[in-house]
Amino acid sequence: MEEFDYVVVGAGTAGCVLAYRLSADPTNRVLLVEAGGWDSSLFVRIPKGFSKLMDGGSTTWHYAATTNAGRRERWQRGRLVGGSSSINGMIYARGGPADWDALAERGNPGWGWHTMLPVYQQIEDHPARPTPDPGPLRLSTAVGTDDLCEEMIAAGVGQGLRRTDDLDDGDDERIGYTTATISAGRRVSAADAFLHPVRDRPNLTVLVRATVQRVLVVEGRAVGVRVRRAGQSVDYRARAEVVLAAGAIASPQLLQVSGIGPGDVLRSAGVPVLLDRPRVGAGMREHRMAVLQYRLAGEVGYNPLLNNVVGQSLAALRWLVARRGPLALPVHDVAAYLRSTPEADRPDAHLLMAPFSAAPPRPGRALELERQAGLMCLGGVTRARSEGSLEITAPTPQTPPRITVNYLTDPYDRAVAVATFRRMREFFASGPIARHIVAETVPGPAVRTERDLLDAALHHGYTGYHAVGTCAMGPDDADVVDPELRVRGVDGLRVVDASVLPTLVAGWINGPVAALAWRAADLILGKV
């Protein structure tokens, strides 16, 4: 059996950061195992290319999630080097300082803002926050886009929001162009920032198209992993630790197929129970983004540019020649944080806006734009409290788990979602932007009652792609991992990825996952 000091499972956001940090010491032998292939597709480089990747079978995991009232939706995750950071919408945020402090106050010492701010300062390279020693993750602000974006920002200012060039600066109501993991018009995935620059380290081995089947546990200690690659089953030994960084769906799934999870779930899936841990896969929190769309007068915004083959070809040419134009931008151009009601003590909702509108989804097709001009605004409850779960139904990771999402079931989420939607409508009711609007097309002006608005959020809305909490950290014996991210009940095993966050943080979570992985590396290496 080939031996390493650390075996990291999954080359996604967290896995790339871990590989970078753990292999920095040449005496550590590190194995990074990734189920997908290398991130060589041009669509990974082109920011707006992500919609092509999301439909791809080879670059993307497709999961079926059952939402409220038995509705089903498709959840994608990156299945390639870089993981979901190679297919995501590239909007970057740090999570609010108060969110990190709340994580520490839940009994997780060391995760407060005074620890995490220096982590971000080491990771980021952002022209808006110049420092003498920039980190590996290159960021930019998505400025200079369509004129309508300025009018959207003006609408927010008209609603009392502060205009800012750096949405991570402050915890007040604010609006501005999104910060993006884009540099010089190209996506900066976690692999670009952290893995590719160190791929030639002799002590780092990256195994692609290799799917971990389970964690090998002997006498209460994780000693390695069983990997399926090219039709063969191979075991790799970890002298120090196995670190699961397979994401908020696959990490709890891997624990469960390895016999660590809710006993009844494991038994009915045919997995011998090693450790009965009811919280593995429980407590899943996710953003639900409600949709508001308008039809606009005239040939404005991105729809006329991108909803036809000629326009798409010109945009592609512009990106190829100059790395500019709409293809060089993140999924949405403008973001805002706002209080759903004046009583909220800090922003409790976040919005995304863009000068395009989506056509009704067609099964099996990527996001398509409407033919006529339109604009889209998405709104979500920032710290959503509704919880869902994830359970295996078979003893192998090849069978997707049963995912149940209970969007907007918690009374707090329902109240914030409805109030936020009403504020979203106010944004577009006056000011220069209102002059372009011909009609509200989604959900439509007749949708006004609380019940109808919540139904519309479920029917027309989108998942946030931000599931967390399925291997949540916490101080109680029932919590899956302890505050140092060690799996309770098994030595030599940690989980380091989105699943360890017990609650959602402000905005978008790729940045917070990278930051938590950076700190986790310090914990693993005994540096804190």
Ligand SMILES: Cc1cc2nc3c(=O)[nH]c(=O)nc-3n(C[C@H](O)[C@H](O)[C@H](O)COP(=O)(O)OP(=O)(O)OC[C@H]3O[C@@H](n4cnc5c(N)ncnc54)[C@H](O)[C@@H]3O)c2cc1C
């Ligand atoms: C479509 C989409 C859009 C998003 N947009 C944004 C955004 O704009 N801004 C933002 O901040 N966040 C966004 N996110 C969320 C963010 O990208 C993720 O939360 C983050 O990348 C999660 O990192 P992770 O390390 O937890 O998991 P991932 O990055 O998903 O990495 C997990 C890795 O593990 C691998 N893996 C899984 N199972 C196995 C196995 N058995 N064996 C070996 N390898 C395995 C996977 O293939 C994958 O590479 C988006 C996510 C998606 C899917």
